[in-house]
Amino acid sequence: xxxxxxxxxxxxxxxxxxxxxxxxxxxxxxxxxxxxxxxxxxxxxxxxxxxxxxxxxxxxxxxxxxxxxxx
Amino acid sequence: xxxxxxxxxxxxxxxxxxxxxxxxxxxxxxxxxxxxxxxxxxxxxxxxxxxxxxxxxxxxxxxxxxxxxxxxxxxxxxxxxxxxxxxxxxxxxxxxxxxxxxxxxxxxxxxxxxxxxxxxxxxxxxxxxxxxxxxxxxxxxxxxxxxxxxxxxxxxxxxxxxxxxxxxxxxxxxxxxxxxxxxxxxxxxx
Numbered sequence: 701x702x703x704x705x706x707x708x709x710x711x712x713x714x715x716x717x718x719x720x721x722x723x724x725x726x727x728x729x730x731x732x733x734x735x736x737x738x739x740x741x742x743x744x745x746x747x748x749x750x751x752x753x754x755x756x757x758x759x760x761x762x763x764x765x766x767x768x769x770x771x
Numbered sequence: 772x773x774x775x776x777x778x779x780x781x782x783x784x785x786x787x788x789x790x791x792x793x794x795x796x797x798x799x800x801x802x803x804x805x806x807x808x809x810x811x812x813x814x815x816x817x818x819x820x821x822x823x824x825x826x827x828x829x830x831x832x833x834x835x836x837x838x839x840x841x842x843x844x845x846x847x848x849x850x851x852x853x854x855x856x857x858x859x860x861x862x863x864x865x866x867x868x869x870x871x872x873x874x875x876x877x878x879x880x881x882x883x884x885x886x887x888x889x890x891x892x893x894x895x896x897x898x899x900x901x902x903x904x905x906x907x908x909x910x911x912x913x914x915x916x917x918x919x920x921x922x923x924x925x926x927x928x929x930x931x932x933x934x935x936x937x938x939x940x941x942x943x944x945x946x947x948x949x950x951x952x953x954x955x956x957x958x959x960x961x
Contacts, residue, residue, distance in 0.1 A: 707942050708939075711923070711938055711941055711942065712923065743945055745949075745952075746948050749901065750898055750913070752894050752895050754802060754807070754895070755895075756798075756799070756802070757802045757819055762794060762798065765823040765827070766787075768823075769787060
């Protein structure tokens with residue numbers, strides 16, 4: 701990792717939290733440094749493991765809430 | 772799409788459709804957050820309902836003042852209820868206290884075919900396993916960032932920690948999860 705790009709920068713970039721300028725700088729760092737690129741790819745690989753949709757809340761539960769809201 | 776601030780105002784003026792919209796807009800994110808924190812579908816649903824009861828009561832009493840920041844506020848209520856639950860039960864979440872859980876209990880049988888269901892079950896078990904093995908503080912940040920969709924800044928505000936602490940916890944969580952994934956794949960290859 702070079703002096704100007706930290707792991708925090710990569711985390712923010714991965715979650716679209718870098719501003720325009722920082723995002724551009726991070727993207728150039730990823731493109732220009734194989735070490736940073738490797739680190740970023742591993743980060744993306746790990747967080748993509750978390751992509752799953754949780755079982756939905758039951759309709760009964762939603763109905764109870766909306767019924768309470770109407771009281 | 773109407774923004775949260777307007778929906779809150781409309782509900783406070785008596786418009787029921789506004790609260791229906793808010794519930795549907797955020798149900799998945801709030802429920803996922805609670806679900807992965809408590810690791811129990813039934814309890815998650817109870818706490819989800821309690822969260823919205825509190826939200827609605829606060830809106831009625833005009834106790835909501837964080838204009839435009841509905842989700843972080845709602846998640847703070849959910850998070851406090853989770854902490855209260857653990858306090859009442861006098862336990863903090865253990866790392867391997869996985870309960871018997873089957874998505875067959877909550878997803879209508881006809882909505883997925885058997886193969887999809889098995890794949891889905893395995894996937895969710897893998898994610899639960901990864902998250903359960905993280906220390907609570909790291910898991911909390913991962914869940915709030917990945918499932919609740921809060922920014923690191925919002926997470927730091929909600930948990931009353933420095934943003935670098937939030938990022939640091941995420942970083943350690945990623946390292947730990949990477950080790951787990953590597954170990955698992957080595958085991959499968961062997």
